[in-house]
Amino acid sequence: MASQQNPESTSNLAQIGVTGLAVMGSNLARNLARHGYTVALHNRSIAKTDALLENHGDEGTFIRTESMADFVAALERPRRALIMVKAGDATDSVIEELADLMEPGDVIIDGGNSLYTDTIRREAAMSKRGLNFVGTGISGGEEGALNGPSIMPGGPAEAYESLGPLLESISAHVDGTPCCTHIGPNGSGHFVKMVHNGIEYADMQLIGEAYDLMRKALTMSTDEIADVFRQWNSGDLESYLVEITAEVLAQKDAETGKPLIDVIVDEAGQKGTGRWTVKSALDLGIPTTGIAEAVFARALSSSRDQRTAARDLASGKLAGAPTDRDRFVADINAALYASKVVAYAQGFDQIRAGSAEYDWNVDPGALATIWRGGCIIRAKFLNRIVDAYRDDPDLPSLLLAPYFREAVSAGLDSWRRVVATASTMGIPVPAFASSLSYYDGLRAERLPAALTQGLRDFFGAHTYKRVDKPGSFHTLWGEQTRTEVEV
Numbered sequence: 001m002a003s004q005q006n007p008e009s010t011s012n013l014a015q016i017g018v019t020g021l022a023v024m025g026s027n028l029a030r031n032l033a034r035h036g037y038t039v040a041l042h043n044r045s046i047a048k049t050d051a052l053l054e055n056h057g058d059e060g061t062f063i064r065t066e067s068m069a070d071f072v073a074a075l076e077r078p079r080r081a082l083i084m085v086k087a088g089d090a091t092d093s094v095i096e097e098l099a100d101l102m103e104p105g106d107v108i109i110d111g112g113n114s115l116y117t118d119t120i121r122r123e124a125a126m127s128k129r130g131l132n133f134v135g136t137g138i139s140g141g142e143e144g145a146l147n148g149p150s151i152m153p154g155g156p157a158e159a160y161e162s163l164g165p166l167l168e169s170i171s172a173h174v175d176g177t178p179c180c181t182h183i184g185p186n187g188s189g190h191f192v193k194m195v196h197n198g199i200e201y202a203d204m205q206l207i208g209e210a211y212d213l214m215r216k217a218l219t220m221s222t223d224e225i226a227d228v229f230r231q232w233n234s235g236d237l238e239s240y241l242v243e244i245t246a247e248v249l250a251q252k253d254a255e256t257g258k259p260l261i262d263v264i265v266d267e268a269g270q271k272g273t274g275r276w277t278v279k280s281a282l283d284l285g286i287p288t289t290g291i292a293e294a295v296f297a298r299a300l301s302s303s304r305d306q307r308t309a310a311r312d313l314a315s316g317k318l319a320g321a322p323t324d325r326d327r328f329v330a331d332i333n334a335a336l337y338a339s340k341v342v343a344y345a346q347g348f349d350q351i352r353a354g355s356a357e358y359d360w361n362v363d364p365g366a367l368a369t370i371w372r373g374g375c376i377i378r379a380k381f382l383n384r385i386v387d388a389y390r391d392d393p394d395l396p397s398l399l400l401a402p403y404f405r406e407a408v409s410a411g412l413d414s415w416r417r418v419v420a421t422a423s424t425m426g427i428p429v430p431a432f433a434s435s436l437s438y439y440d441g442l443r444a445e446r447l448p449a450a451l452t453q454g455l456r457d458f459f460g461a462h463t464y465k466r467v468d469k470p471g472s473f474h475t476l477w478g479e480q481t482r483t484e485v486e487v
């Protein structure tokens, strides 16, 4: 174990250790060291540890360790170890290794994208061994990890009392407020990070549809579209993802000189958090349609063989392009904003339902507050979400908050024009269209679900409720006399 001394440190030990020094772990370790913490470093293979020390060892005080035993021995008590390795089995094996070396009162922090049910299981197991287990969502990618991410820690409140100030100090800050707060017990931090990623999927899909419409319906060049996103980023749509969309579109391929976007294969990858969000939404019975469409759109994009075989499917008679380009671009802007509100509204619905299911007591306003900076879905309009939950913590849907009600209503005609135009031109807009259908479904006085109930009762005697009296009923369908039976 070799160490570089921190002049401010009172011992030779580290206030925190990071194990797993790939993109996220190495940048978080640097962030911690830059904030004056002595950081013990560990990685399964020593190369990453040495690369970090060689390239950034002068940024603070690090303690280099090779074995897990050395790593744990390098930590001040109560020990605090942050795990930043691949989610799943790798995380389980690192937790076991650490737990075997740690003592009651020590803290294990899992900052990876772990499935929240794994976190619930791990927290219970560590708690039995007297260890504090903090499953925390961390968002911001490489740049956020280094300069200030959004941090969503779950786990015991006592653990947060001692760990919170450290995490808050390295998080992003907006208007002086840290983008880190205790989310709730056990799996809550990873649950909200999972939904954060689901919203990220929806947001990116919506941005992709906006780009596709400008490209295909308006035949705009990539540079022109990049300019539009740049302009949008100084309006209501101001957000990290819109900002980097302009940069991605403006990038030229070094080899061919073409826009890089045209050289990238159109098959979207996914590591699982979006899919988990949708599975959880199905279990909770929450219609997160925007997120689901985004996950399915990635799946469709990656179905290369099917897409190739289907290339000559009929399109039917397609409509021509909109004649007023500026107006249609403005329509797309409004459709993007409204659909984005739907994605966040659905995500917050899922968080409320998850919180109720697991008794987490997640505060949606506090969550919106820490998503204002550092994370991938940071956006100007999160301030409006904070306001909405401050004014009414029990808001039934974000779409009902006065600000969003008005904003969506103002863009509604544009939203409908975009979906209609896309449909008649044969351009797929699954997220725009499903968000609009969700909105219309939500506000509908009556839905065709009555027919679903009738059919269910017809074939399976599943019963239905009546509009005019309480109780459950089954009909002897087709009989002329006494057709209803109260159940």
Ligand SMILES: NC(=O)C1=CN([C@@H]2O[C@H](COP(=O)(O)OP(=O)(O)OC[C@H]3O[C@@H](n4cnc5c(N)ncnc54)[C@H](OP(=O)(O)O)[C@@H]3O)[C@@H](O)[C@H]2O)C=CC1
Binding pocket: 019, 020, 021, 022, 023, 024, 025, 043, 044, 045, 048, 084, 085, 086, 087, 089, 090, 091, 093, 094, 111, 112, 113, 114, 138, 139, 140, 141, 142
């Ligand atoms: N990349 C991102 O933008 C974000 C990632 N995350 C999450 O943070 C975590 C780290 O992400 P990232 O930095 O991208 O790194 P990766 O997810 O690519 O994981 C690589 C790291 O995991 C270690 N590792 C893999 N398997 C094992 C194992 N069996 N035992 C011990 N260590 C193992 C690797 O060690 P070795 O070098 O020896 O192979 C390496 O340090 C992940 O859970 C990820 O989902 C969260 C937010 C954003």
Ligand SMILES: O=C(CO)[C@H](O)[C@H](O)COP(=O)(O)O
Binding pocket: 113, 139, 140, 141, 197, 200, 269, 270, 271, 272, 273, 274, 376
């Ligand atoms: O957590 C993240 C961002 O918030 C990670 O970058 C994650 O990998 C993104 O998900 P996917 O790879 O499935 O697009």
